[in-house]
Amino acid sequence: MTPEDIFVKVRDTLVDALGVDDDEVTLESRLEADLGAESIDFLDIVFRLEKNFGIKIPRGELFPEDLASSDSGLVKDGLVTTEGLASLKQRMPHFDLEKFSLDPKVENMRDMFTVQMLVNFVKNKLAV
Amino acid sequence: MRWFWIDRFTEFQSGQSATAIKNVTLAEEHLHDHFPGFPVMPASLMLEGMAQTGGILLGEKHHFEHIVILAKVPVVTYHGWVVPGDTITYKARLMDDRPEGGSVEVTAHVGSRLVAEAEIIFSHVEQTGDFQHLNQKNFVFSSGLLSILDVGKAGDEVLS
Numbered sequence: 261m262t263p264e265d266i267f268v269k270v271r272d273t274l275v276d277a278l279g280v281d282d283d284e285v286t287l288e289s290r291l292e293a294d295l296g297a298e299s300i301d302f303l304d305i306v307f308r309l310e311k312n313f314g315i316k317i318p319r320g321e322l323f324p325e326d327l328a329s330s331d332s333g334l335v336k337d338g339l340v341t342t343e344g345l346a347s348l349k350q351r352m353p354h355f356d357l358e359k360f361s362l363d364p365k366v367e368n369m370r371d372m373f374t375v376q377m378l379v380n381f382v383k384n385k386l387a388v
Numbered sequence: 389m390r391w392f393w394i395d396r397f398t399e400f401q402s403g404q405s406a407t408a409i410k411n412v413t414l415a416e417e418h419l420h421d422h423f424p425g426f427p428v429m430p431a432s433l434m435l436e437g438m439a440q441t442g443g444i445l446l447g448e449k450h451h452f453e454h455i456v457i458l459a460k461v462p463v464v465t466y467h468g469w470v471v472p473g474d475t476i477t478y479k480a481r482l483m484d485d486r487p488e489g490g491s492v493e494v495t496a497h498v499g500s501r502l503v504a505e506a507e508i509i510f511s512h513v514e515q516t517g518d519f520q521h522l523n524q525k526n527f528v529f530s531s532g533l534l535s536i537l538d539v540g541k542a543g544d545e546v547l548s
Contacts, residue, residue: 277462300459304509307484307491319487 261386263379270378273308277301287376297373309378315385322381323373324352340364354380389417392533393437394478397444400537405481406445408536410437414472429470434496434504435461440533442480442492442508449485452534454512459489464506474498488512 271285278295291297297305302323310317319325334344345364349357360372399407412419412429419427439458447456470476477497484491489511496504 300509300511303486303489303511304460304462304491306486307509310484 263383266379266382266386267375269312270309270375270382273305273312273378274375277304277308285375287374287379289375290371291373291375291378292370305378309382313382313386315382317385321351322354322378324348324369335366338366340366340369354378354384391436392440392536393433394440394536397441397537398477400445400448403445403449403482403485405479406441407480408437408441408478410476410478412470412472412474412476416472419472427472429474429476431466431504434466434470434476435464435506437476438478438480438494438496438504438506439508439510441478442482442494443510444534444537445480445482445492446485446490446510448537449482449490450512454514456510457513458508459511460509462507462509464504466504468498468501468503470496470498470503476503483507 267287271282274280274285274291274295275282278291278297278301280295284295289295291301291305306317306322309315309322332344334341334347340348340360345357345361348355348360354377356372356374356377360368394408394410397406397408399405414420414427418430418433422428422430443456443458447454475498478494479497480492480494482490483493489509491507491509494506494508495502
């Protein structure tokens, strides 16, 4: 499956999950800020990606759950620490860590949840 | 009024599917307002019946260890009226089941007539932290609602 094929299927997934038009979905679109996703939509997206691509997505693999919690030890004063970034790199290779590292505020993390991130994730999954 | 929008399970395949019925009666107060002279089952309450059928199906799979909340209804379509005297049959199939939640597809029939269908997504909320003082009664189903699971057993041998 080419990256273009993956994008088309991810786009269709988001059209179904978020009720957006297909021309609103680009690789750069942010799931929350641009496409209006809410937290519960992430579960819906996971369900649909599993179904549409025939893959299994364990909890927390696509979207990190515990990173931002105060007792994770990976966040200090609202910033993801060096250890946190290392953990992200290991757990989320689909995440654009280079860009996030420029301003690693926890609140910026959700802006990193983009269509490109989903495409990267599926590409990695299918390659295994 | 008690928040029971199904009357009985007539089939329950743990982790797979469940069928429940709801008898609609003019004794239900809201039907006299919805609408005066034209009583029909509110669509929102049919959705509640679908959610209770599917929510219990999901909850039972995990032995009711999680609080199950109705998170999202990606698709719901209504096809026709339901009036007093009708028996609605809700059929739910468990489509996804994960530690963080699950989803079901549910249809509602009166006889052979399809009156509604929906996809419903539920989220599991753990009884820890902010949620430790909550109990099931605030959510999709209460422990009282679970008594519906006993109705068939008590009344006849429909549910084995």
